[in-house]
Amino acid sequence: MLKNRRKPMMGGSMSHDEYQIHKAKILTPAFWVLLTLTVIGFALIAVRFIWGIGAVSNLSDGYPWGIWITYDVATGTAIACGGYAVAILIYIRNKMHYHPLIRSAVLTSLFGYGLAGFSVMVDVGRPWNAYNFFVPSQWQANSAMFEVALCVMAYTTVLAIEFLPAVLTRLQETNWSRARSFLEKYHGRFGLDTPVVLEKLEKLGQRALWLQPRLDKVLIFVIVLGITLPTMHQSSLGSLLLIASTKLYPLWHTGFLPLLFLINCMFIGYSIAILESIISSYGFKRPFEIDQLSGLASITPYLTSIWLCVVVGDLVWRGQVANALRFDFYSAFFLLEFGLVATGSLLLFSKKRRQSPRWLFITAVLIVLGGALYRFNVYLIGFNPGQGWRYFPSLAELMITVGIVAFEILGYQVLVKLFPVLPRLHGHEVVEKV
Amino acid sequence: MSQKSRREFLKLAGLAGAGLVAAPAVALAGHPVAGANDEELGMLYDATKCVGCKACMSACKRVNGDYGSLSYEQAKFDPDKLWDAPQDLTGSTRTLIKLVKDTPKEWSYVKYSCMHCQKPSCVSVCPVAAMTKDKITGIVDYNKNTCIGCRYCQIACAFNIPKFQWEKAIPQIVKCDLCKNTNLKQKGISACAEVCPTGAIMFGKRKDLLAEAKKRLAEHPKQYVNHIYGEHELGGTNHLYLAALQFKKLGLPELKGEAPAEFSEKIQHTIYKGFIAPIALYSTLCFIAVRNMKKGNGHAEEQKKTDDGGINEPR
Numbered sequence: 217m218l219k220n221r222r223k224p225m226m227g228g229s230m231s232h233d234e235y236q237i238h239k240a241k242i243l244t245p246a247f248w249v250l251l252t253l254t255v256i257g258f259a260l261i262a263v264r265f266i267w268g269i270g271a272v273s274n275l276s277d278g279y280p281w282g283i284w285i286t287y288d289v290a291t292g293t294a295i296a297c298g299g300y301a302v303a304i305l306i307y308i309r310n311k312m313h314y315h316p317l318i319r320s321a322v323l324t325s326l327f328g329y330g331l332a333g334f335s336v337m338v339d340v341g342r343p344w345n346a347y348n349f350f351v352p353s354q355w356q357a358n359s360a361m362f363e364v365a366l367c368v369m370a371y372t373t374v375l376a377i378e379f380l381p382a383v384l385t386r387l388q389e390t391n392w393s394r395a396r397s398f399l400e401k402y403h404g405r406f407g408l409d410t411p412v413v414l415e416k417l418e419k420l421g422q423r424a425l426w427l428q429p430r431l432d433k434v435l436i437f438v439i440v441l442g443i444t445l446p447t448m449h450q451s452s453l454g455s456l457l458l459i460a461s462t463k464l465y466p467l468w469h470t471g472f473l474p475l476l477f478l479i480n481c482m483f484i485g486y487s488i489a490i491l492e493s494i495i496s497s498y499g500f501k502r503p504f505e506i507d508q509l510s511g512l513a514s515i516t517p518y519l520t521s522i523w524l525c526v527v528v529g530d531l532v533w534r535g536q537v538a539n540a541l542r543f544d545f546y547s548a549f550f551l552l553e554f555g556l557v558a559t560g561s562l563l564l565f566s567k568k569r570r571q572s573p574r575w576l577f578i579t580a581v582l583i584v585l586g587g588a589l590y591r592f593n594v595y596l597i598g599f600n601p602g603q604g605w606r607y608f609p610s611l612a613e614l615m616i617t618v619g620i621v622a623f624e625i626l627g628y629q630v631l632v633k634l635f636p637v638l639p640r641l642h643g644h645e646v647v648e649k650v
Numbered sequence: 651m652s653q654k655s656r657r658e659f660l661k662l663a664g665l666a667g668a669g670l671v672a673a674p675a676v677a678l679a680g681h682p683v684a685g686a687n688d689e690e691l692g693m694l695y696d697a698t699k700c701v702g703c704k705a706c707m708s709a710c711k712r713v714n715g716d717y718g719s720l721s722y723e724q725a726k727f728d729p730d731k732l733w734d735a736p737q738d739l740t741g742s743t744r745t746l747i748k749l750v751k752d753t754p755k756e757w758s759y760v761k762y763s764c765m766h767c768q769k770p771s772c773v774s775v776c777p778v779a780a781m782t783k784d785k786i787t788g789i790v791d792y793n794k795n796t797c798i799g800c801r802y803c804q805i806a807c808a809f810n811i812p813k814f815q816w817e818k819a820i821p822q823i824v825k826c827d828l829c830k831n832t833n834l835k836q837k838g839i840s841a842c843a844e845v846c847p848t849g850a851i852m853f854g855k856r857k858d859l860l861a862e863a864k865k866r867l868a869e870h871p872k873q874y875v876n877h878i879y880g881e882h883e884l885g886g887t888n889h890l891y892l893a894a895l896q897f898k899k900l901g902l903p904e905l906k907g908e909a910p911a912e913f914s915e916k917i918q919h920t921i922y923k924g925f926i927a928p929i930a931l932y933s934t935l936c937f938i939a940v941r942n943m944k945k946g947n948g949h950a951e952e953q954k955k956t957d958d959g960g961i962n963e964p965r
């Protein structure tokens with residue numbers, strides 16, 4: 217453990233100690249399943265671009281935002297907040313021994329955000345006009361969406377830079393065995409000259425060697441940017457619905473939406489970091505990182521408590537408690553959201569449960585579900601544009617979202633097997649052999 | 651909770667609240683709505699004068715069809731495409747006349763089109779300023795050349811006016827622009843008001859429209875519901891209504907006097923005023939992070955103690 221903390225510096229310089237490539241086969245059965253889902257999703261996206269959004273979705277003028285915005289953007293980015301939450305812990309609260317968790321968290325965040333951006337491009341009707349976000353005369357600072365769009369784009373870039381050390385380390389260390397064998401098999405077909413290609417690859421490695429120390433020096437400022445940006449746009453994701461005062465059910469429409477969304481993404485972030493770690497330990501047959509996880513799990517109940525207090529206080533203050541306890545459609549969803557988060561947090565106050573992978577898993581699932589349901593409630597379930605409008609996502613719409621999520625998992629699985637992302641195991645040997 | 655862990659906890663809570671806690675407090679305190687600008691252009695639709703001839707609907711499509719990407723809508727019973735039969739405002743239709751029957755004897759026509767709000771939500775939320783409000787005429791116009799098609803304007807509009815072309819590969823938003831780029835430019839009056847045979851649609855400055863509406867209410871109090879719809883709704887609209895049936899029954903929602911955009915912008919501005927809060931947040935965080943990094947080495951022991959946010963005993 218102590219060796220771990222030897223140099224509590226930014227990513228690259230300690231990467232030899234902290235991270236390792238997960239050595240396992242890439243083309244597993246899971247890979248093919250995910251690939252199929254991805255292909256279906258992308259085929260439907262093609263349909264959407266040829267025949268219009270109406271051809272694949274149940275969206276309407278009453279419900280112009282459906283599952284794509286609600287799940288892929290509003291909820292997906294919260295689920296992708298693992299990188300944000302863990303970064304706060306490490307760099308702001310100075311808990312360097314969580315550092316081994318950051319890379320996998322950053323990678324999932326990168327996928328989450330990158331694909332949220334991609335979903336937006338599928339969702340918006342006139343994506344070719346998106347360059348207007350960079351035309352100062354068109355800037356519209358009153359719009360929460362303007363702020364969200366710029367921050368999400370900037371944050372995705374920041375995440376990519378944060379992930380760069382993993383790529384650089386890999387470039388320096390690799391002997392290109394995969395590339396070599398690939399070239400040997402196929403060079404004839406593509407007309408590639410093996411030695412020339414390999415020489416170019418070597419050069420790439422040298423460049424990486426040059427870039428790495430320079431990147432390390434400025435990385436901390438990028439990382440802090442990576443903490444500032446989500447703070448801004450996660451709260452703005454809440455602000456987006458402030459305008460819908462006549463459409464969003466009063467249980468959820470409050471001036472505290474930005475604050476609630478911000479805290480919400482933090483506790484989702486920590487819980488997701490726990491889930492990710494447990495699932496990948498299980499899936500990749502690695503030992504659980506119980507110490508770090510129980511540390512993470514000791515933070516969430518405090519965040520959720522603040523969140524629950526703000527929710528209740530706000531309801532009392534606006535005189536909405538009766539609406540919350542009416543047990544009608546809206547109240548049911550509200551109570552469900554509230555109950556999931558509250559149960560998950562209560563369970564976590566026990567230290568014994570925080571030491572058990574099973575309880576860590578269960579509580580994290582409860583909190584993530586509750587937190588995500590809150591976002592669904594605000595964006596979709598509590599949204600009522602008036603009489604005569606109904607919305608439930610179509611199968612094609614759902615399959616596009618499923619395809620994008622499948623692509624996300626697929627990418628994660630492949631990248632952890634190519635780059636040093638997962639925490640290094642101490643005293644354990646990698647279970648699977650190539 | 652030990653002293654140290656409380657400090658850690660407050661640090662965390664402080665971050666969550668940075669630049670934010672102040673926001674809702676200010677916004678929720680409430681504030682007066684700015685007075686309406688009565689020099690802006692608008693229309694007064696008097697439902698009691700409307701005979702439902704739909705001349706306005708066809709004039710609107712004739713005049714704005716090419717510019718506004720409008721088209722005729724076919725009814726199911728009409729294989730020969732004899733009628734234009736929209737059922738609602740849509741991606742092909744900017745204005746619509748509907749007959750509302752309350753009882754067999756009590757009925758009314760109603761005309762839907764953009765309300766040209768004094769403080770339009772659609773303009774407030776559009777991220778790329780594709781929705782704009784003219785400073786002088788007050789006309790709320792749409793520019794398809796900048797619109798990204800995010801449909802936030804649809805979410806924002808309390809009257810559900812902006813419509814999207816769901817069935818097109820190259821869609822756009824469709825909404826009434828008071829003929830700003832067509833009839834108004836050429837003839838100085840909106841097409842629907844120009845063709846109305848009974849004078850049910852009056853075009854002009856808001857102050858004249860309001861004066862006329864008040865005059866009608868005073869002269870024929872029995873004929874009307876005693877309310878000018880749009881005078882105060884959501885901070886006032888430039889499109890005004892008079893009617894004999896309750897406005898709610900005509901599909902015009904009951905709304906408060908405050909514009910939703912006032913509320914949301916207040917919060918957004920409080921958080922982002924002069925971009926001070928984000929920059930302050932960034933610099934503070936940089937300071938903490940760099941300091942943490944520097945002191946990194948010798949403090950392994952201390953870190954160990956606070957590892958678990960102070961809830962666990964030190965391991």
Ligand code: SF4
Nearest residue numbers: 764765767770772807
């Ligand atoms: S009625 Fe709707 S579309 Fe028209 S100006 Fe007001 S907010 Fe905008």
Ligand code: SF4
Nearest residue numbers: 776797798800801803
């Ligand atoms: S759909 Fe177009 S006009 Fe409406 S808010 Fe989005 S960019 Fe603006």
Ligand code: SF4
Nearest residue numbers: 710745826829840842
């Ligand atoms: S003002 Fe012009 S665009 Fe608006 S409904 Fe009348 S004719 Fe159509």
